[in-house]
Amino acid sequence: MPLKLYLAGPEVFLPNAREILDAKAAMTRSYGFEPICPGDISIEPAPTLHEFxxxxxxxxxxxxxxxxxxxxxxxxxxxxxxxxxxxxxxxYMCAQGKLVAAYTNIADNHYARTADFYHGEVREAQDGRKRGPDGMSLENFDMIENLMLHGGVERRGGPIAIHNAAIDGLYTDLTAFEQCLKALQKQTHQNKPASI
Amino acid sequence: MPLKLYLAGPEVFLPNAREILDAKAAMTRSYGFEPICPGDISIEPAPTLHEFxxxxxxxxxxxxxxxxxxxxxxxxxxxxxxxxxxxxxxxYMCAQGKLVAAYTNIADNHYARTADFYHGEVREAQDGRKRGPDGMSLENFDMIENLMLHGGVERRGGPIAIHNAAIDGLYTDLTAFEQCLKALQKQTHQNKPASI
Incomplete structure (x- = not known):
């Protein structure tokens, strides 16, 4: 039985969501895993948008x-x-103790992106923390996201892949996604299906 | 034994984080719960920022x-x-089947905020979904956040409190936080401590 991987990400919002999810699913299968994508199951109508x-x-x-x-x-x-x-x-998946992997198609780390948000106006405050003009502190841990996300994956031995995608491939470039698959395959000794 | 509540939120980044967390903790105790706040435990140094x-x-x-x-x-x-x-x-807490509650100090819902992000340039696409100029679809479910967050709380019977705080009280106004405490107290039949 192949291990099942849930493919989480904002591509569900893309105009060609189904196409990208299908490409991710096919690639997932090629590494010996079974993909599960949001959007795979058609959801029956509900009386209100909220209930839907x-x-x-x-x-x-x-x-x-x-x-x-x-x-x-x-x-x-x-x-x-x-x-x-x-x-x-x-x-949710970290709490369940499952296999976890994460990737980003923007190479700037969390700190760099937050400093950009403040247009570089970041100063070291009296407490030693970097802070923006609004006084809010910046996490500066060389991580791709807030430490709970990056740390949650890394502390569980999961791969974190970083790729600097072209701006028009930000949500469709699968280079880093494939790096995660490769790492998870190695980690779980999953075999590629014989037919591939 | 009082039930323990983890107080999650971005106030850890505030210049007066300790003061706000202490105020939230005191209010939590006044409703009969035991507060647990990020920042309560001092963390020993590490060789690198990343390891910290x-x-x-x-x-x-x-x-x-x-x-x-x-x-x-x-x-x-x-x-x-x-x-x-x-x-x-x-x-993480939804996956563990624990008590969950959420609040926001901005009354505009997820859809309204996302439409604002697109400066109102939202159109109904051929597939019936509302989409921004970048083609990305907007969730329109009358929820305070992405459906996984709002749905995760509501489906578990947890309270969702909405308060339109003044701009300078966005991260310090505890009106909606207190509404969550009241609802959780009712839900769990937690007693106020006798001394209060």
């Missing part, structure tokens, strides 16, 4: 419960940080 | 493992979305 949203939440949690691990696409989305849905899902 | 970050991740996960529930402050932070660390922590 709750149904999607239930289905996606069910997929995570059925999965053996997750590859989380933490590429910043609509701002300087990872999609919060993906962050939630990574935390 | 990993230590904080380990300590914070340990606190969550010891807690019976979480109140997550999902007030948008450095952009239109919740702090990704807090999103991770909410997912």
């Amino acid at each position: 949203g709750l149904k999607i939440s239930a289905v996606d949690e069910g997929m995570m419960n059925a999965a053996d691990g997750v590859i989380a696409n933490l590429t910043p989305f609509r701002g300087i940080a990872a999609d919060p849905g993906t962050a939630f899902e990574l935390g | 970050g990993l230590k904080i991740s380990a300590v914070d996960e340990g606190m969550m493992n010891a807690a019976d529930g979480v109140i997550a402050n999902l007030t948008p932070f450095r952009g239109i979305a919740a702090d990704p660390g807090t999103a991770f922590e909410l997912g």
Whole structure:
């Protein structure tokens, strides 16, 4: 039985979401894993948009419960940080003690992106912490995201892949995604299917 | 034994983080719960910033493992979305089947904030989804955040409190936080300590 990997990331919002998810699924299979993608199951209608949203939440949690691990696409989305849905899902899978992997298609780390958010106006405060003009401190741990996400993966021995994708391939470039698959394959001694 | 609540949120980044966390902790105790805050334990030094970050991740996960529930402050932070660390922590606690609650100090819901991000340039695409100029779809489920976060709390019967705080009280106004405490107290039949 191949291990099942839940493929978390903001590509569900893309205009060609199905195409990208299919490409990720095919690549996942080529490394001997079984992919589980949000959007794989068609969700029956609900009386309100709100109730429909709750149904999607239930289905996606069910997929995570059925999965053996997750590859989380933490590429910043609509701002300087990872999609919060993906962050939630990574935390969910870390708590279940499952296989975890993460990648980003932006090479600037969390600190660099946050400093950019402040247009570089970052100063060391009296308490020794780097702070923006609003007084808020910046995490400076050479991590791709907030320490709970990066640390949650790294402390579990999971791969963290970083790739500097072209701007028009930010959510479609699968280089770093494939690095995660390679690392997880090595880690779990998963065999490629004989047909590939 | 009072139930222990982990207090997740971006106030750890505030210049007066300790003061706000102490105020949240005191309010938590006044509702009969025992507060656990990131920052409560002093973390020993590490050879590198990166390793220090990993230590904080380990300590914070340990606190969550010891807690019976979480109140997550999902007030948008450095952009239109919740702090990704807090999103991770909410997912972590949902997966453990613990008590969950969330609040925001910005009344605009997830859809409204995302539409603002696109300066209102949102159109219904051929597939019936609302999309921004970049083609990315918007979630329109009348939720305070991405459906995994809001749905994860609501589906577990947890309270979701919304308060329109003044801009200078965005990360310090505890009105919605207190609403979560009240709801959790009712839900768990927790008694106020006799001394209060």
